[in-house]
Amino acid sequence: IMSTAIQTSILYIPKTHSQTVTGGSSGIGKCIAVECYRQGAFITLVARDEDKLLQAKKEVEKFAINDKQVVLCISVDVSSDYSQVENVIKQAQEKLGPVDMLVNCAGTSISGKFEEVEVDRFKKLMEVNYLGSVYPTRAVITTMKERRMGRIMFVSSQAGQIGLFGYTAYSPSKFALRGLAESLQMEIKPYNIYVTVAYPPDTDTPGLAEENKTKPLETRLISETSGVCQPDQVAKIVVRDAVQGNFNSSVGPDGYMLSALTCGMSPVTSITEGLQQIVTMGLFRTIALFYLGSFDSIVRRCMIQREQSKTADKRE
Numbered sequence: 274i275m276s277t278a279i280q281t282s283i284l285y286i287p288k289t290h291s292q293t294v295t296g297g298s299s300g301i302g303k304c305i306a307v308e309c310y311r312q313g314a315f316i317t318l319v320a321r322d323e324d325k326l327l328q329a330k331k332e333v334e335k336f337a338i339n340d341k342q343v344v345l346c347i348s349v350d351v352s353s354d355y356s357q358v359e360n361v362i363k364q365a366q367e368k369l370g371p372v373d374m375l376v377n378c379a380g381t382s383i384s385g386k387f388e389e390v391e392v393d394r395f396k397k398l399m400e401v402n403y404l405g406s407v408y409p410t411r412a413v414i415t416t417m418k419e420r421r422m423g424r425i426m427f428v429s430s431q432a433g434q435i436g437l438f439g440y441t442a443y444s445p446s447k448f449a450l451r452g453l454a455e456s457l458q459m460e461i462k463p464y465n466i467y468v469t470v471a472y473p474p475d476t477d478t479p480g481l482a483e484e485n486k487t488k489p490l491e492t493r494l495i496s497e498t499s500g501v502c503q504p505d506q507v508a509k510i511v512v513r514d515a516v517q518g519n520f521n522s523s524v525g526p527d528g529y530m531l532s533a534l535t536c537g538m539s540p541v542t543s544i545t546e547g548l549q550q551i552v553t554m555g556l557f558r559t560i561a562l563f564y565l566g567s568f569d570s571i572v573r574r575c576m577i578q579r580e581q582s583k584t585a586d587k588r589e
């Protein structure tokens with residue numbers, strides 16, 4: 274097995290060679306790294322905090338299937354300076370060989386009402402979630418094209434398929450990944466490089482726990498629709514889809530419906546997928562209208578409740 278991996282995302286290739294996972298020190302990214310390691314890949318974990326990286330490295334190493342496997346850690350901010358990102362990826366490739374699969378999982382979220390989110394957060398989220406995926410991808414793409422192989426995963430979100438109450442800063446940064454992925458896929462398909470966009474629902478991670486501290490009631494009630502997943506389940510699904518070269522990777526029944534419904538002009542991976550989209554779209558739009566109605570009534574109910582408790586406070 275040859276291998277290489279790079280940065281904030283995980284890059285993985287069929288029958289696992291080397292893979293780089295950005296955001297690999299926590300949550301979904303860490304589970305993706307474990308999943309690939311269990312299949313024999315060489316891993317590069319990319320994130321900022323060195324202690325968390327070392328801790329994650331120890332956890333991933335428990336799943337080795339042979340004694341040649343390596344987990345490399347790189348501490349870098351994937352969103353701030355391209356030349357820095359390029360440099361560390363180059364170093365990783367020198368140590369572990371060219372990256373077969375890049376997993377762009379580094380990211381963060383904020384929820385809150387539009388006018389309550391600090392203005393500079395809008396920029397911050399675009400930098401981390403969007404540019405933080407552009408930079409590592411840019412750093413590996415030339416080598417992948419030369420080798421005529423590779424996988425690139427972008428970890429978006431169900432909130433990258435629908436805009437929801439509370440996600441005015443977060444959703445656009447996840448929608449942006451879809452535009453990037455579609456454009457890039459058209460360029461690199463002839464080079465045998467496949468792009469995957471993953472759309473997980475709420476997933477039980479330190480990132481979600483952090484987000485929940487400030488989450489508006491509306492956002493919480495709406496998100497409950499598709500429930501909370503475990504990160505290792507999400508990792509299994511998205512890694513399988515990336516290895517198979519599927520453009521779209523969805524998790525759970527709601528995720529499946531959302532992806533069929535929002536497929537638009539995105540590339541199609543198989544005849545079955547295309548047929549399913551054609552046959553189900555009208556039905557899923559009908560179901561979606563009911564969901565949208567229930568989301569609107571959640572928002573209205575919460576507004577009325579807030580106003581009532583405000584007037585009650587005033588009377589006291």
Ligand SMILES: NC(=O)C1=CN([C@@H]2O[C@H](COP(=O)(O)OP(=O)(O)OC[C@H]3O[C@@H](n4cnc5c(N)ncnc54)[C@H](OP(=O)(O)O)[C@@H]3O)[C@@H](O)[C@H]2O)C=CC1
Pocket residue numbers: 281295296297298299300301302319320321322323325349350351352378379380381382401402405428429430431472473474475476477478479480481
């Ligand atoms: N959990 C959920 O409910 C869902 C999450 N997602 C997406 O999945 C991805 C992972 O989420 P989750 O596992 O919950 O997140 P966590 O907060 O648990 O982990 C985030 C990871 O990204 C790294 N990271 C964050 N910012 C940077 C940066 N600027 N440069 C380099 N590394 C960075 C963190 O390390 P460090 O801070 O040390 O840099 C950490 O390793 C995110 O993109 C998120 O938007 C999508 C749908 C649902």
Ligand SMILES: CCCCCCCCCCCCCCCC(=O)[C@@H](N)CO
Pocket residue numbers: 381382429430431432437473474475476480481484495496497498499527530531534557558560561564
């Ligand atoms: C046929 C139509 C079906 C419609 C189903 C609609 C389901 C809506 C639920 C959306 C949940 C959004 C989760 C965002 C997770 C996330 O990215 C953050 N937690 C990150 O921390």
